[in-house]
Amino acid sequence: MNDVLSRRALVVTAMVLPAWTAWSRLAQAAPISFKVPLSGGQEVPPVFPAGAGIAELTYDPSTRVLTWSLAYSELSGPATMAHFHGPAQPGKNAPVLVWLIKQGSSMESPINGQATLTPDQARQFEAGEWYINVHTQAHPEGEIRGQVLTPLPSRAGDTHPARHSRSSKH
Numbered sequence: 115m116n117d118v119l120s121r122r123a124l125v126v127t128a129m130v131l132p133a134w135t136a137w138s139r140l141a142q143a144a145p146i147s148f149k150v151p152l153s154g155g156q157e158v159p160p161v162f163p164a165g166a167g168i169a170e171l172t173y174d175p176s177t178r179v180l181t182w183s184l185a186y187s188e189l190s191g192p193a194t195m196a197h198f199h200g201p202a203q204p205g206k207n208a209p210v211l212v213w214l215i216k217q218g219s220s221m222e223s224p225i226n227g228q229a230t231l232t233p234d235q236a237r238q239f240e241a242g243e244w245y246i247n248v249h250t251q252a253h254p255e256g257e258i259r260g261q262v263l264t265p266l267p268s269r270a271g272d273t274h275p276a277r278h279s280r281s282s283k284h
Contacts, residue, residue, distance in 0.1 A: 143266070145174040152186065152246060152260035157253070158207050165189040165258050167223075169246050173239065173264065178231040180239065184214060185224040190252040193221040200235075201243035204261045211235060211244065240264055 152167035154160060167186030173179070184196060196215060202208035212229050215221060231239060238244060242263045247256040 143175040145172055146265060147172040148265050150246060150260040150262050152184075152248065152258040154253075154258055156204075156245075156259040156261065157247075157256050158205055158259075161253050161257060163188070163190045163253070163257055165248075165250075167246075167248060167258050167260070169260060169262075171262065175236070175240065175266070178233070178236045179228060180212075180231055181226075181228040182214065183224050183226045184246065184248070186248055186258060187223065189248070189250050189257055191250045193223070193248050193257075194251055194254070195249040196221065196225055197247055198239075198244050198262070199247050200245065201238040201241075202245060203243065204245075208243075208245075211238075214246070240266055 148171055150169040150171060152169065154162050154165060165186060165188045167184060169182055169184040172181045186193065196213075197210040198212040198214065199208045200211050212231075212235075214225050214227055239262065242261065244262040246260045246262060248258045249255070250257045
C-alpha cells in the first residue's frame with residue numbers, strides 16, 4: 115500500500131512541480147520595457163496612409179500592470195480611438211480589450227496610460243496575442259496597428275522569427 119501511495123505522490127509531484135516552477139519564475143520576473151512599431155501595413159486589411167507610431171510599453175508580470183506611451187504622427191486626420199485588441203495572431207482581427215485613453219477624452223499624441231490586466235488578459239498579452247490599433251475618421255477600423263510581441267524570457271525557446279524582432283529596453 116505504501117508503494118502505491120509513494121507512486122501517486124511521485125506522479126502528482128512530477129505534474130505539479132513544472133507548473134509551480136514556471137509560475138514562480140514568472141511571478142518573480144522583473145518588469146520589462148519594449149517598443150512596438152505601428153503602421154498601416156499591419157492593419158487587416160492593410161491601409162497605406164503616411165501615418166506611423168511607436169508604443170513604449172512596460173509590463174510587470176508579477177503585478178500584471180501594463181503602462182504605455184503611444185506617440186503617432188502623419189495620420190490622415192485626428193485619432194478618434196486607440197485600443198489594445200485581442201486575442202489575435204498577426205494578420206487577424208479581434209475585439210477591443212483595453213482602451214488606451216478614457217472614452218471621450220482628447221486623443222493627442224502621446225497617449226499615456228496604465229491598466230492592470232486580468233489573469234486571462236495577462237496570458238494573452240504574454241503570448242503575443244494582443245495588438246494596438248489607432249483609429250481615425252477616414253479609417254474607422256484602424257489606420258495604424260502594431261502587434262505586441264513581448265520579449266519575455268519564456269520566449270527563449272520560441273523559434274517564431276517575428277517574435278524576436280523586438281528588443282528589450284533596460
